Amino acid sequence: MRREQSSPERHAPGRSRTAEHSCATERPCTGGKDAGVMRLALSGAVSLALLAAGCAAQAEQPYTPREASSPAKSVARAAPTTGPQTVAVGDGMRVRIEWPADPDPLLKVLTDYYVGSRRAVVTGADRYARNMEIDAEVQATEWVRAFTDTDQSLRGVARLYDLHVSAARSKGAQIDMCVDESRLRLISTRTGKAVTSQPEWTRKPYHQAALAHRGDDGVWRIRALVSDDERCER
Amino acid sequence: MNPLVPALVAGLLVLAPTPKPGGNTTIEGTERGNERGITLVNSGIVLKGDVKGGKSDGYRVKRPCWYEPGLDADEMLKFQTDPRTQFARIKADDKSFDRFVQQFKDKKGQPGRWWTPAYDTNDPQGAACWADLEQFIFVPPDTTPPSGITFEQLAEIARAALTVPEPVIKLNPDVKSYVNLPTFVWLDNPGDSQRSVTATLPGVMSATVIATRENITISPGTTEDRAKVVQDGCGQVGTPYVKGAQFTCGVQYLRASIDQPREVYELTVSSTWPVQVAERVVPFQFAPVEVSATRDVPVGEVQSNVRNP
Numbered sequence: 218m219r220r221e222q223s224s225p226e227r228h229a230p231g232r233s234r235t236a237e238h239s240c241a242t243e244r245p246c247t248g249g250k251d252a253g254v255m256r257l258a259l260s261g262a263v264s265l266a267l268l269a270a271g272c273a274a275q276a277e278q279p280y281t282p283r284e285a286s287s288p289a290k291s292v293a294r295a296a297p298t299t300g301p302q303t304v305a306v307g308d309g310m311r312v313r314i315e316w317p318a319d320p321d322p323l324l325k326v327l328t329d330y331y332v333g334s335r336r337a338v339v340t341g342a343d344r345y346a347r348n349m350e351i352d353a354e355v356q357a358t359e360w361v362r363a364f365t366d367t368d369q370s371l372r373g374v375a376r377l378y379d380l381h382v383s384a385a386r387s388k389g390a391q392i393d394m395c396v397d398e399s400r401l402r403l404i405s406t407r408t409g410k411a412v413t414s415q416p417e418w419t420r421k422p423y424h425q426a427a428l429a430h431r432g433d434d435g436v437w438r439i440r441a442l443v444s445d446d447e448r449c450e451r
Numbered sequence: 452m453n454p455l456v457p458a459l460v461a462g463l464l465v466l467a468p469t470p471k472p473g474g475n476t477t478i479e480g481t482e483r484g485n486e487r488g489i490t491l492v493n494s495g496i497v498l499k500g501d502v503k504g505g506k507s508d509g510y511r512v513k514r515p516c517w518y519e520p521g522l523d524a525d526e527m528l529k530f531q532t533d534p535r536t537q538f539a540r541i542k543a544d545d546k547s548f549d550r551f552v553q554q555f556k557d558k559k560g561q562p563g564r565w566w567t568p569a570y571d572t573n574d575p576q577g578a579a580c581w582a583d584l585e586q587f588i589f590v591p592p593d594t595t596p597p598s599g600i601t602f603e604q605l606a607e608i609a610r611a612a613l614t615v616p617e618p619v620i621k622l623n624p625d626v627k628s629y630v631n632l633p634t635f636v637w638l639d640n641p642g643d644s645q646r647s648v649t650a651t652l653p654g655v656m657s658a659t660v661i662a663t664r665e666n667i668t669i670s671p672g673t674t675e676d677r678a679k680v681v682q683d684g685c686g687q688v689g690t691p692y693v694k695g696a697q698f699t700c701g702v703q704y705l706r707a708s709i710d711q712p713r714e715v716y717e718l719t720v721s722s723t724w725p726v727q728v729a730e731r732v733v734p735f736q737f738a739p740v741e742v743s744a745t746r747d748v749p750v751g752e753v754q755s756n757v758r759n760p
Contacts, residue, residue, distance in 0.1 A: 344544055346543075346544055351547055351548070354543055355540055355544075358543040359539070384578070384580075385579060386583040389580060390579050391578050391579040391582065428581070429582060430582045441578075
């Protein structure tokens, strides 16, 4: 596996704001709407919901239910539901998440990162730190800035599929997915048009993984974003 | 100056990355088809010896991640707050950076060392195991924390890195053998009969494992009534055929291979290398390295032409 690099030419996306001082440090989250419900609402393309109610959308639940203050409830709140879900990321970009049957709540750590990092690009943010340990935050932020510093953004639909937790321990996990960005375009925010030479990631699906660590506060944060040449078929 | 420091600082540069486009990596590339048994990430351990030029047997360390001792409190604080090495972190988010370095400020002046996690990326569980550990833990002097590396683990790492030559089978006759004809068996370019690897955590400890080749064993690929194995004289590598030599290592096939799948016998030569840990009064038991190679041996009937005078 290799670390992701920062450039719009690279598919590596990763940003999110460190959650250390967000509501994520406290469980249960204030305003604690059921994340699943929130997600359903979002599927109707209410794009600002995630921004405003980031709390509900993050994977703030510990992986080990017994560690949670109220296990059944917490898992229910964090757990994604089976089947496809479409999340609006901002103007002109959507993410279709194909949840597996009986999805592991940990999968949301990776999908939240994907959606959040793209949202940062689309909204012209200058960083992504949510639920990221410092070096993953640096990775993600550099990736976001590689777009925003060059007046570039994203438009279209991305598809996340083959989501799985390939290894899980009580405080560490590897989370994997395939990303199909063939219907996504790199655009210039100055012209509003797709750039002439589209990067490789628009042509071939790729594998994206995250290594995540559960902090003493029970919050899973991404420690490293990795990608490799593992095959992802459409 | 603590002798640990230079090596560990070098290690920390890897482990506390300041990612640049195409720059430093925390997760090293996995070489596909790599014959190495172990690939260390974020580790200060140095592997020397017979880690190349052969084949690993897939031995895995019992736990694919561990903590290694690093800088003391003040050295670490200096390193983590140096704007030259920490530029990327500061540039990304100075508030996150301030929170991050607080843990090092809190330990300023205290006796002890920072321990950081390393792992084996060849193990599919290695990365998640690493993520299970803390990025930094502060440990009092002369103490090994839970999951801190031990001599036993270091020996396991050396064992996992150990390679031995893959046997290359030579036969005479080479292309095709015949019923009742002695087929001589030996190994081509067998190399030394001892292989060793030393794993060193600089300034802390090191462990050496030594593998010694035992006599080869031949499996003819068929039943006793079809093949007679002679291996009293094989030794570690067999004896190359010379004309008129006594037959002490090989196989005499008693029946043709025409009725076998693919019409050949599959002859296998195995090499066993028991492994010991050097300079240990009470040795721990490692399974020997076992490697083998297989060759197809077509065995034909000897045709005799009977002609009238």
